[in-house]
Amino acid sequence: MANVLINAPKTVRKGETIELKALILHPMETGFRPGANGQLIPRNIIEQFTATWNGVEIFRMKMSPAVAANPYVSFFAVAKESGTIRFQWTGDRNFSAEGSVMVTVT
Amino acid sequence: MRLSAVVGLGTVFLATLAMAQGGKDQRRSGYQDMSPALQRMQDDDTANPAMLYVQAGEALWKQKAGASNKACVDCHDAGSMKGVAARYPAIPSGADKPVDLEGRINLCRTGQQKAAPFDAESEELLDLAAYVARQSRGMPIAPADDPRLASFRAHGEQLFKERQGQLNLSCANCHDDNAGKKLGGATIPQAHPTGYPIYRLEWQALGSLKRRLRNCLIGLRAEPYDYSSPEYVDLELYLMDRARGMTIDAPAVRP
Numbered sequence: 077m078a079n080v081l082i083n084a085p086k087t088v089r090k091g092e093t094i095e096l097k098a099l100i101l102h103p104m105e106t107g108f109r110p111g112a113n114g115q116l117i118p119r120n121i122i123e124q125f126t127a128t129w130n131g132v133e134i135f136r137m138k139m140s141p142a143v144a145a146n147p148y149v150s151f152f153a154v155a156k157e158s159g160t161i162r163f164q165w166t167g168d169r170n171f172s173a174e175g176s177v178m179v180t181v182t
Numbered sequence: 183m184r185l186s187a188v189v190g191l192g193t194v195f196l197a198t199l200a201m202a203q204g205g206k207d208q209r210r211s212g213y214q215d216m217s218p219a220l221q222r223m224q225d226d227d228t229a230n231p232a233m234l235y236v237q238a239g240e241a242l243w244k245q246k247a248g249a250s251n252k253a254c255v256d257c258h259d260a261g262s263m264k265g266v267a268a269r270y271p272a273i274p275s276g277a278d279k280p281v282d283l284e285g286r287i288n289l290c291r292t293g294q295q296k297a298a299p300f301d302a303e304s305e306e307l308l309d310l311a312a313y314v315a316r317q318s319r320g321m322p323i324a325p326a327d328d329p330r331l332a333s334f335r336a337h338g339e340q341l342f343k344e345r346q347g348q349l350n351l352s353c354a355n356c357h358d359d360n361a362g363k364k365l366g367g368a369t370i371p372q373a374h375p376t377g378y379p380i381y382r383l384e385w386q387a388l389g390s391l392k393r394r395l396r397n398c399l400i401g402l403r404a405e406p407y408d409y410s411s412p413e414y415v416d417l418e419l420y421l422m423d424r425a426r427g428m429t430i431d432a433p434a435v436r437p
Contacts, residue, residue, distance in 0.1 A: 079238055100234075146231045
């Protein structure tokens with residue numbers, strides 16, 4: 077089970093700009109750090125984060141090893157219609173996580 | 183016994199009075215020393231990364247484990263953990279030495295669930311500690327009123343005031359004598375344990391008070407005590423008494 081926290085308003089007025097915030101538990105291991113045994117710890121990062129609103133992509137972000145652990149992303153979107161905003165994270169080692177919120181546009 | 187209870191109540195009363203009079207209490211928590219941006223991060227449950235661990239702790243709380251096949255929730259009612267983090271370390275019934283919150287959780291793990299104890303600083307132990315500590319958020323620190331704690335607390339105070347390490351500094355040199363001043367980029371806090379376990383940005387992870395104290399010990403080039411050493415519990419007893427009445431803000435964010 078993915079451990080994510082999403083913050084979005086439940087109801088908004090049509091045309092309003094809203095802030096969406098998403099936080100996920102992930103080590104974002106850079107691949108450049110030696111572990112206790114002197115060997116490099118293999119890279120394990122989230123490579124891509126996307127958000128869709130009723131299936132239409134509204135945000136996409138590529139992540140790099142320079143992003144800190146437990147990445148927190150905040151961005152803005154214009155509310156057009158009621159529905160589901162889905163957040164998706166994918167990365168190394170077939171990592172895949174999802175979270176979603178329902179937003180009512182009035 | 184009765185006399186010490188009266189003295190104990192008197193201390194609580196005086197501490198409360200000092201705060202009620204306003205301005206008299208010069209104590210500041212690490213939260214108050216943080217920038218407004220970090221304070222907002224801590225206050226927003228969807229921006230405070232420690233809440234990810236609380237979420238994981240809640241799942242563990244409900245998960246059956248060990249030979250007894252019982253979950254924490256099978257024995258502890260909802261709300262029963264309120265105030266627990268505000269009064270630990272304490273001496274468990276039948277024991278003669280204090281344990282900290284993590285130690286108490288592991289006692290239930292081994293004694294009640296009949297499962298292997300969690301390792302010190304393991305994610306599971308921190309998750310559960312964060313979940314339990316979260317339930318004391320907003321409550322005043324109220325150390326257990328147990329006369330048997332006095333000698334352990336006194337030892338903690340002695341450790342706090344004693345010079346050690348290659349830098350030959352005591353905790354008090356920084357946290358009493360120079361609190362509020364800068365050390366490199368950091369503001370030296372007064373070292374009140376209000377927010378543990380904390381999400382420390384430098385660690386990019388949740389960590390216990392022990393881990394925080396180890397960082398300070400390494401900072402003064404002393405050899406940190408082993409994770410299982412009673413010194414940490416004694417120091418925490420002293421720090422909690424020093425912070426008596428201050429508000430729990432666990433799980434906190436710290437730089």
